[in-house]
Amino acid sequence: MTTAKSTIVPFPALSERAAILNDKRVRKMARSAHAYVRGSTAQFYEWLGEIDQGSVPAAPSIWICGDCHAGNLGPVANASGKVRIQIRDLDQTVIGNPAHDLLRLGLSLSAAARGSNLPGTATAHMLEEMIRGYQDALAGHDESLSEARAGKAVRSVLDKATHRRWEHLARERLEHVEPKIPMGKRFWPLADEERQAIETLVTSAKVADLVRSLHGRGEGQTVKVLDSAYWVKGCSSLGTMRYAVLLRIGGEKSDRSYCMIDIKEAVDPLAPVASTMPANLDQAERVVNGARALSPYLGERMVQGRMLGHSVVVRELLPQDLKLDVDQLTVEEAVHAARFLSAVVGHSHARQMTEDVRRAWGTELATHHGRNLDAPSWLWTTIVDLIGTHERAYLEHCRSYALSASERPA
Template sequence: MNTIQRTGLVAAEIDRHNAQFVAANRGDVERKIEKIKASPFQFYRGTAHLFYHDMRTSTPDSTGALAAAWLCGDAHIANFGSVLDSGDKQVFAIGDFDEGYVGPFIWELRRLAASLVLAARDNKLPGADDPVVIAPAIHAMAAAYRDTILQPYAQLAEDNTSGVVRDTIVAGAENKPGKLLKKYTEAGRFNLQKKKDDLAPLQPARHQAVAAAVAAHVGASNRVLDVCQRVGAGVGSLGKLRYYALLETGVILELKQATQSAVTIAADGMLPPAIYQHHEGCRIARTEWAHMVNPDPLSSYTTIEGVAFYVHEKSPRQEDFEVKDLDSVPKLMEAAPYLGRAVATAHALAAATYRAALPIDMAPVVDAANTAGFLDELADFAFGYAAQTERDWAAWKAAPATPPAA
């Protein structure tokens, strides 16, 4: 495929993917277009669908590397973070499940590995273009995945981590519930004036529909005080409708529009719809429940005006993993194994949790990860795909880019 053909296909796919959100949420689609113009790393974050189009025809060399796991589906470096789990423990883990689906485990590691390269370049690390400098971080991540996949699950916490990962856990633990409420609310309502750039009011009919859906979700014992729309959040998720609901108990629930997983572009049918009740919001909630030891008990799903939503608590103890803090090669090297461990434990836990309904044998995954050359193959892919992403971004950015018509 020549450059012109590739550029045309990339532009068409970006338009196609975002067209589904324009009618209901054009403002966030426009924000997304601007955000992914910023750098190849931001472009990569916002175009998981492009990655899975490429995975349809990109076959790894390692024997067994197509062995299946329950993927989070978008394990780039910015989708990790710290949260207080329902067992009252502050942990570091994957923090985004929108694309959760079953597919070859190597896709998860490939997406993460390429993001390490792009993040290093985004942070302008010395030697970020040199595989000799950055490949060791990819090797460390993949080796940690390999060495963890069949080990007893150990949550990543303050006492067994270091560096930027530990700092993220500590920062999350230091967040107080009142801080989140003060940020978004006043006198039992969302403060739309104070947070005018983040929150938006709903039309009366939509306000009533969202409030009714939340009331049905939480039951009569937890009254709904207010609801609003959340705008401008994330990168890849921009365009999807998001609502916040304030409960009488001081909890803020987030309802996020759920669409078909991007993984299905390359692996449709590998997760039986019956497992997630043929509901995309349920698929996301089930992925979270499969991947975490003590998941959010409020994680669930609902449908509002015919649109599927994933429901979960907006945790006051959540702290995103700040990629910009990996401002040196040693910091990247220190963090990389924890990322591999987090992915491995999520995959192993999901396989064990849903063993009866979804038989996934992790032994082929272990065998593939122990194949000679596996680490080098993953690093080679990461640098090759990072270069492809940079070309796609530059060509797409140079072409006229406007939000597609609905």
């Protein structure tokens, strides 16, 4: 009887990671027009700068997401396990113009609609509903966040999230419930200096206290690093430092619990920054401050830190945190999703504004409407221009990737 040979997976050396991760990012962005939106934050602001000739209104300077595409919204759980749809990725958060979040979301939903082969009329209705949902949020209408208004596509993800437990996260991320991170396509082994730096960071008082404070864990419980790995995750963030850490809380078997920690490098933001943004703000502190302003459920589970000379954000991953997939939508789902998600963004913006500021910003949004179109003309015109620019850039990206792939050795 012959015994099958075990396959040894080659992992890149520390010096080889950047090139491999960049190739993965380029390949991911070529998969679809919507995937290209997710990975092209820098290009988005370049396009906007070329298109905007003063048409985008000046709005009150507040914390904005800065990269408000649909994939960066989804179910998020707070420390006690309550789940809401909120902004779930704040890497690009800055104090800036909230209109930029509306434009980024509009472009993302429009790309998803085109990827779902929906007619152009669907995009027109989506943008109309987007502005209605946002204005409802500014007016303080809490019913705009009702699950009944979310649409089937959003409700199904929210329902799935509320029923998830640690076992689901373990099987999804770890491929089993045993406390070990499996090395493979998603997780790579660490260099010794990375492993030591993670141990120092995660067992520091700030991070250990965060882990103990969540879910009613005891203050005196021990926090032990069981395993850690480099995490190949995301699209625009591929190439920056990203680590997954498996922790055990408590020593006695009966009192033990496990959790996963995400360590993510905080880099300079790409979104335009308002003059009111504090100078010399540490990048990880920027992300945490923005998260606490925009997405309290997520912000309360995050702290900033330093690792290997880099600014990093540390957060506990919860099984309820899911990505919202809007790549395949019907017209009805697209319209409902547009209104609901813009209301989520609107509530995140509105909670930072006084009543007078909310009213003034709402009035600004209500002006400049076309005769037969509810969306403001600046929103419609800018997004239409962005869609055209995005389509050209996406096809050029695909062509460039195809040519480079054909030149690689077989």
